[in-house]
Amino acid sequence: MDTTLRDGEQTSGVSFSEHEKLSVARVLLEDVRVDRIEIASARVSEGEFKGTQRVMKWAAKKGHLEKIEVLGFVDGKVSLQWIADAGGKVINLLCKGSYKHVTEQLRKTPEEHLNDVRKVIANANEMGIRVNIYLEDWSNGMRSSKDYVHFMISALQKEQIGRIMLPDTLGILDPDETYDFCLEMIEAFPDVDFDFHAHNDYDLAIANVFHALKAGIRCVHTTVNGLGERAGNAPLSSVIATIKDHLKMKTNVNETQLNKISKLVESFSGIRIPTNKPLIGEFVFTQCSGIHADGDSKNNLYFNDLLPERFGRIRQYALGKTSGKANIKKNLDELGIELDAESLKKVTNRIIELADEKESITNEDLPYIVSDVLHSDLVEQKVRVVNYSITYTMGLRPVANVALEIDGKEYEEYSDGDGQYDAFVKALRRIYQRLGKSFPKLVDYVVTIPPGGHTDALVETVITWQNNREFKTKGLDPDQNAAAIKATIRMLNIIENEFKPEMLDKIVSTNS
Structure with a gap:
């Protein structure tokens, strides 16, 4: 009961x-x-x-x-x-x-x-x-x-x-x-x-x-x-x-x-599930240690009876300083990206550096890290914010004006909203509606400020989106709205920039 x-x-x-x-x-x-x-x-x-x-x-x-x-x-x-x-x-x-x-x-x-x-x-x-x-x-x-x-x-x-x-x-x-x-x-x-x-x-x-x-x-x-x-x-x-x-x-x-x-x-x-809550927490089916990922590749040595599929979930491999090459390779495999041993080592080292700087790393960050480390054009920035203005006046609804460049063409829209970020997103949606493009649903929005942080502390905003799959993007900025906007533009580039087979072939051949 x-x-x-x-x-x-x-x-x-x-x-x-x-x-x-x-x-x-x-x-x-x-x-x-x-x-x-x-x-x-x-x-x-x-x-x-x-x-x-x-x-x-x-x-x-x-x-x-x-x-x-x-x-x-x-x-x-x-x-x-x-x-x-x-x-x-x-x-x-x-x-x-x-x-x-x-x-x-x-x-x-x-x-x-x-x-x-x-x-x-x-x-x-x-x-x-x-x-x-x-x-x-x-x-x-x-x-x-x-x-x-x-x-x-x-x-x-x-x-x-x-x-x-x-x-x-x-x-x-x-x-x-x-x-x-x-x-x-x-x-x-x-x-x-x-x-x-x-x-x-x-x-x-x-x-x-x-x-x-x-x-x-x-x-x-x-x-x-x-x-x-x-x-x-x-x-x-x-x-x-x-x-x-x-x-x-x-x-x-x-x-x-x-x-x-x-x-x-x-x-x-409104009560968040602790990330380590058995069976239902965000990270309970996430392997962080590289040795665990390696063992999973060798006859599932680190599996128990609590298989994530039983509960409508999937096993994931975290990206962080304890990840190791095995974790990173599993994430790259999911994206269809194949790297030679030397390139994989470079990407692993870069992820460890970012984790040491206390940056959280999502799976969606991985193609960008690969592009940055290997100086490839795996990720093409198809969407760019030309400029935006967000106004808030007490007693009035916030208003956003947004100019967006997509594939070299500039589009502009404005909208009001229930909040400043809501107004910004509604303006984006109007642009995408004009173009007949789908716009993912926002599933979750998490803002993190370091404990004991001051008013000028960096804010990390992680947004979960849903279209044909669920994925996360993050933004980092002293201003919360700016951090959210960065996460949103990252999302737009992800959905605009589907990784084409020829791109994957290019990165493999370039670094083999």
Whole structure:
């Protein structure tokens, strides 16, 4: 059960719009194929209600309504009515899983709380809404008040409910405790279907999920990219890989779609995926060390079961000071560029020099580096900015005037925009529309300023583009807009200057 749209939305600063909730729900259920999703908390806001209603309408048409759940509270009929009005059919009822929570937060006895819960269950049955139970703070309950936990489950298993969900609400458990506590639940209540809900406060969420499954739990909760309150929840991608590779179990999840949903949620949430995040981080399928690239060329000596193709990704070889000739050769092979040993050594040395100067190097930089080092005309600068002017006046939309030279001919356009760079790009698009040329889609835009940098520090802007493929370009300048413009002009030259076979033949023959 994935709870990105409920527990994941409790990440500080994250709020999904109606459209975003629907998009994530659709991809999770139809592309990734998780079994259930939890999409909202009842009574939160009008926006939450509208988003839930929109997802429920779609789900009803697609036959997914029983797979969609909403967190509700022990409040008589209030949460139930909210869910019913939104079109929902399942409530995940938040009950107390520890004696402290009952007596100190609710200031009730266990019997009083149980009676309140029973009333909600009865109301839900009358309204045709299925009930699952969350035992909030269950992990603390198992540590300090087991008798209370057993009392609640013994009583609740006699009620008309679906599943009892065991949350490590504050992320306090270690793997041994998780195994022991989950096993105790399964052995004491063999007829109950349990879920385990991990939090990652000690960075043990995945380990705890692993041990919950080993103990016999057969449903675990996840969030995309590990979103969630405080340190987050167990990441969907890591859970799926762990289940398959380490526990040798099967799920219904289509793991080739995990990268797709991760990128979608990254975009909607605004929470960037760490570059070294297992399975979904930008660099986790990137070999940096030259010895690794060499080993991969010799019977895949540095491969493990986590093949990138499983997750809709590809293996890459980084360009940097530890790359070595093997990494660089692999990147050149992808471009169809063949160099003799001496030329390859020169290019390798140049890349190492650039990396020592703390310059990041993308694959798209490689033809330019080859041209520079070998003094060839492999890359022809077909596009050049003649001049541009960008104006910003408080209270008015920014305006850009751009003069561009393409294949020796000059074109000029202007445009306003939501920002200065947006105005510049819109002017470029107008030029390309006039010429009937396609213009790539901007996928991502990252600005990096050195930590502790001053106002005159160099800004590095890396922009990701998408046309028939995805690629990156970068620009370096003390001015952020200028850096972005340099990256954009680099992009235009890349798409204008497709590497022709005769060019490749020329560079090979010149340097053989």
